[in-house]
Amino acid sequence: MASQNQKPTPTALVKGKWTPDEDEKLIEAVALHGAKNWTSIASKAGLNRSGKSCRLRWVNYLRPNIKRGDMSEQEEDLIIRLHKLLGNRWSLIAGRLPGRTDNEIKNYWYTRLSKKIQQKEKQSNNGANSTIQFPAVDEKTSVADDDQKVHVEMKQECVSSAVRTSAALIKKEEVIDPEDHSSTCINNIDADEFLNLLNEEEPLSWEVPQIS
DNA sequence: AATCCTTGCAACCGCCAATAC
DNA sequence: AGTATTGGCGGTTGCAAGGAT
Structure with a gap:
């Protein structure tokens, strides 16, 4: 101390x-x-x-404008979706959640969301054996037919409206906030590849937070 | 009331890339 | 061009608080 x-x-x-x-x-x-x-x-x-x-x-x-306290359902949903697509790239995920820090999101993920998701998966595995296991983001996808199917399903699951918004912003380079220290991470994303995932449409269920 | 266990979170560590010299 | 320093990131740890026994 x-x-x-x-x-x-x-x-x-x-x-x-x-x-x-x-x-x-x-x-x-x-x-x-x-x-x-x-x-x-x-x-x-x-x-x-x-x-x-x-x-x-x-x-x-x-830092000013730090949001503390409970995550909203929208924030939680966004974290889950972005994590599915990006993996443990916390700073990048934090960049999509104004006022939240990468550390906070990382903690939130390990202490709450990962457990929540595990429980959900358990439940859905008990209910039906058709549950799709999503491969890790950086995992190499097999060319086998079954894996192709899984990949398509993964894309469908991953492509949320929020992710589309993020991808579009990244593509346009509008996402860079001068106060946002995580913005350098954007360079690590292949924006074209990211956008290529965005074939399937999914209706907006909530308003995407704006990056100021 | 005391002790043990679990949970949540702040902060550190090690690695790597960028930048300065 | 090579080396040193700094900054940023993800992973991990340590501790305080609260709950269970």
């Missing part, structure tokens, strides 16, 4: 929970110098923390 490290040597950086005092210093420093060059911010703020630690604290907790 930070409070237990009374006199850290210059090389021994403070770790653990942030104190309100540290938060205040960091907020001031970012207001003064901007949210970049974290190593220098750490020293300018008089924080004996690593730049990495400062950045993490800012991005996940102190």
Whole structure:
């Protein structure tokens, strides 16, 4: 804990929970110098923390417009769909959920959604043995007929309106938010390939949140 | 009331890519 | 061109709080 490290040597950086005092210093420093060059911010703020630690604290907790608290059904639905399509690319998923951080979504996934989905799968497996097992996103799909069928089903399942919106935005490069640190991840997506998945239509059941 | 167990979340670690020198 | 530093990401851990026994 930070409070237990009374006199850290210059090389021994403070770790653990942030104190309100540290938060205040960091907020001031970012207001003064901007949210970049974290190593220098750490020293300018008089924080004996690593730049990495400062950045993490800012991005996940102190940054303005962070939405905290329960996820809405829409957010949950979007996370599930995007995860199905993108896998564990949390920062990219977070980029589609304004105000949510990759860390929060990752935690939410492992602590709640993965369990929920497992339960659902169990239930549907008990009900009928026709349940389709979706391969992981980066898994190589077999050319066998059965696998082809599965792939088609996977595409149908994956292609939600929200995903279409994301793909279109990525394609148009409108999705990049200057405050959104995850936006660099967009480069990792093959937008054409992404859009190629979008053959099947699925009606909108809710309004896609706008990226400001 | 005390102890154990589970859950949720904040923060760290290690790796890799981008950038600076 | 090569090396060092920084930033960003996903995976993992540690701990506090609440619930169960």
